[in-house]
Amino acid sequence: DDSSSGSDSSSGGGGKKITLGFAQVGSESGWRTANTKSVKEAAKDAGYTLKFSDAQQKQENQISAIRSYIAQKVNVIAFSPVVVTGWDAVLKEAKTAKIPVILTDRSIETSDDSLYVSFIGSDFIDEGRRAAKMLEKVLEKAGHKGAVKIAQLEGTTGAAPAIERAKGFKEIMDAEHKDDWKVVVSQTGDFTRAGGKQVMAAFLQSNPDINVLYAHNDDMALGAIQSIEAAGKKPGKDILIVSVDGVKDGFVAMSEGKINGIVECNPLLGPQLMELVKKVNDGETVERRIKTKEGDFLQEQAKEALPTRKY
Numbered sequence: 001d002d003s004s005s006g007s008d009s010s011s012g013g014g015g016k017k018i019t020l021g022f023a024q025v026g027s028e029s030g031w032r033t034a035n036t037k038s039v040k041e042a043a044k045d046a047g048y049t050l051k052f053s054d055a056q057q058k059q060e061n062q063i064s065a066i067r068s069y070i071a072q073k074v075n076v077i078a079f080s081p082v083v084v085t086g087w088d089a090v091l092k093e094a095k096t097a098k099i100p101v102i103l104t105d106r107s108i109e110t111s112d113d114s115l116y117v118s119f120i121g122s123d124f125i126d127e128g129r130r131a132a133k134m135l136e137k138v139l140e141k142a143g144h145k146g147a148v149k150i151a152q153l154e155g156t157t158g159a160a161p162a163i164e165r166a167k168g169f170k171e172i173m174d175a176e177h178k179d180d181w182k183v184v185v186s187q188t189g190d191f192t193r194a195g196g197k198q199v200m201a202a203f204l205q206s207n208p209d210i211n212v213l214y215a216h217n218d219d220m221a222l223g224a225i226q227s228i229e230a231a232g233k234k235p236g237k238d239i240l241i242v243s244v245d246g247v248k249d250g251f252v253a254m255s256e257g258k259i260n261g262i263v264e265c266n267p268l269l270g271p272q273l274m275e276l277v278k279k280v281n282d283g284e285t286v287e288r289r290i291k292t293k294e295g296d297f298l299q300e301q302a303k304e305a306l307p308t309r310k311y
C-alpha cells in the first residue's frame with residue numbers, strides 16, 4: 001500500500017521542494033501508529049513531498065518500496081528496517097543512485113557503513129537493561145520472595161528491538177540475579193496484541209507457575225493480560241508485568257494496576273527526522289547516531305502521567 005502526500009503543501013522556503021521516501025515497517029502496534037503519524041505530520045509541516053509505504057512487517061515489501069523510491073529519484077530515503085540483516089544489495093543500489101539513506105528507529109547489520117548516513121532512534125539494549133532494573137523495583141514493591149519465573153514475549157524475530165531488548169535484560173539478569181531469576185519461556189509475539197494474547201495463553205498452559213512477564217512492547221503485554229485474566233489470574237499481582245513503549249493503552253492498564261512498570265520508547269521521531277533530512281539534502285555532515293531520550297514509569301506515576309501522554 002503505497003501512497004504519496006504533501007504535494008499540495010508549500011515549499012516553505014522558496015527552494016526546491018524535498019521529496020522523501022519513507023518505508024515503514026507496518027502498523028503492528030500503537031507505537032508504530034504514533035510513529036507513522038509523527039512522520040507524516042512532520043513532513044507536511046516541513047513542506048516536503050512524502051512518499052510513504054507500509055511493508056506490513058515483510059522485508060520483501062520494504063525492499064520493493066525502497067527500489068521504487070530509487071526509481072522515482074526521491075531526494076532522501078528513510079526507513080525503519082523490519083529486521084537487521086539483508087539490506088546491503090538494495091542500499092548499494094541507493095548509493096549508486098546517489099540517494100542518501102537514513103535509518104529511523106531500528107538499526108541494521110552491515111559490513112559497509114557507507115550504506116547509510118545516520119541512524120536516529122532509541123537505544124534498545126539500554127531499554128532491556130532498564131526493564132531489568134525496573135523489575136527489581138517491581139519485585140521489591142510487591143514484596144516478592146522466592147524464585148522469579150519469567151516469561152518473555154519477544155518482538156519480531158530478527159528485529160533490532162527484539163534482539164537488543166532481550167540482550168540488555170539478560171545482561172543485568174546474568175550479572176546480578178543469576179541465582180534467583182530465570183526466563184522459563186521465551187517466544188515471539190511479533191509485537192502485536194493478537195500475538196501476545198496467543199503466545200501468553202500457550203505459556204500459561206506449559207508453565208502455570210510463571211510469576212513475571214517481560215514483554216518487549218505494550219501491545220503484546222495488553223494481549224497477554226487478556227489471556228492471564230482468562231486463566232483466572234490477576235495481571236499485575238499474580239503475574240507481575242514489565243513492558244516497553246509507553247503507549248496510552250499501556251498507561252491505562254498501568255493505572256488500573258495491570259502492568260507494573262513501563263520503559264518508555266519514544267515514537268515521535270518525525271520532527272527530528274525532517275531536520276536531519278534537510279541537512280542531508282543540503283550535503284551537510286550529520287551525526288552518525290542520534291539517540292532519543294526516554295523515561296521509566298512505575299504504577300504510582302501512571303495516573304498522573306496519563307493525561308499528558310502524547311501517543
Ligand code: AHR
Binds near residue numbers: 028032106
Ligand atoms: O522498533 C520499535 C518497536 O516496534 C516498538 O517498541 C514496537 O511497539 C514496535 O512495533
